[in-house]
Amino acid sequence: MGFDGRIALVTGAAGGIGGAIATAMAGLGARVAVADVDGDGAARLAGGIGGLAVPMDVRDEESVRAGFARATAELGPVDVVVHAAGVVGGGGPLLTIPVDALDTVLAVNVRGTFLVTRAAAEAMSGRGGAIVHISSAGAVQPTVGLGHYEASKAAVNALTRSAALEFAPLGVRVNAVAPGPVETPLTAAALASPEARAFWTERIPLGRVATTADLVPAVLLLASPDSAHITGTVLPIDGGQLLKG
Template identity: 40%
Template sequence: MGQVTTLDGRTALVTGAGRGLGRGIGVALARAGAKVVLVSRTAAEIDAAASEIRDAGGSAVAVTCDVLDLADFEAVLDGVGVVDVLVNNAGTNDPMPFGEVMPTVYDKIFDLNVRATYFVTQAVVSRMIAAGRGGSVITVSSQMGQVGAANRSVYCAAKHAVEGMTKALAVELGPRGIRVNTVAPGYVETPLTAPYFADEEFRADTMRRIPLGRLGLVADVAAAVVYLADPAATFVTGTSLVIDGGYTAQ
């Protein structure tokens, strides 16, 4: 599966794992030696991702589950056993001017980005504590959890909430040996963001704002997640690893 096997013997669960960042993260964790549990609402996507990992010599199982259904997710955990690494990747966005945001849009974004992240983490961490061997929780946040942007008031609010949640949990769970961090990607070309970059004006403006002069790659984010899951990051908790090519440095 690859040369680096620092996560041998550990189980990593990735939500929203069917495509884009989630799939890339799952593949990278498997290459690092983890048994990967891929969770998504779309069975065909995670089945394909799990097959890709197994074909390359890794260990992966695909579990169809909507993380908004907490009872369903608890049942998934009952079948999986102890999770050593949780990656909260499931999320959504719906950019629009502040004055046009309806409660349904607000609820959709907060339900998946914040509520589901909170209670999925709670369910996994309770089992980590019971097992008594620590763990690592990594949530895929965003550069928009660090700054603000027009037409993204709800998304920014949700990702800032995730960043605050992460700091609080790091303080509370540190004595249990559980590390809690985020990765905060900037603009990465994925199926979710592809429609935005199809707009040449938006793409050009975005590139102008990134000092490194390119869009992020899924592999850039996946590598950061593997680091935070790895024993090499054993003294890293309560922080956000920003992967944005320098966008938020300005």
């Protein structure tokens, strides 16, 4: 897939999905900047895969700029950005969920995607590159209690398409994957009870919650030169969940 010697920056790389992608890219020979607001977690993963830990708060423009500058200075010009930093920020019915929960997800998931995508395009301009967002099936399929999060992921889909259109002349492709539930620290509590797991599993025609390994091949494809003519797509990786409406 052409990752050998390429420079990748993965946000949320101390987490489940970002960590799996950073590890896979490093295994294919990429030099990976492991970016996360959790500096210790980033350092742990970077140590394990021979990457560069980059403390980065995606809500903060200066922090994002500094993180890209550090990755470029220490590894070289960034070819690939996978943006996996994200939060759910609690949950609850729209009538009662605290407005703070909305503010939290908008700050990380929307503002963060905006800032990271812009910084990535600036870093890639003139050389080209690929950006992959981690959206969610929830962007188009509601679940009671997750409306605030779903709104943020619908915005991620919109930013994916807007950025794909605007950055195409720069040679920068922008795509997203939209997972259903995935086994990660983010969902550990939500999937802990047998009832909760059954709720999700019954919605998925292929009959199980995803693992991070289910996501890696599609993200690698969208990040690699093999998908040179694909931009502006949002690819569901959901075991058929969206088929059920």
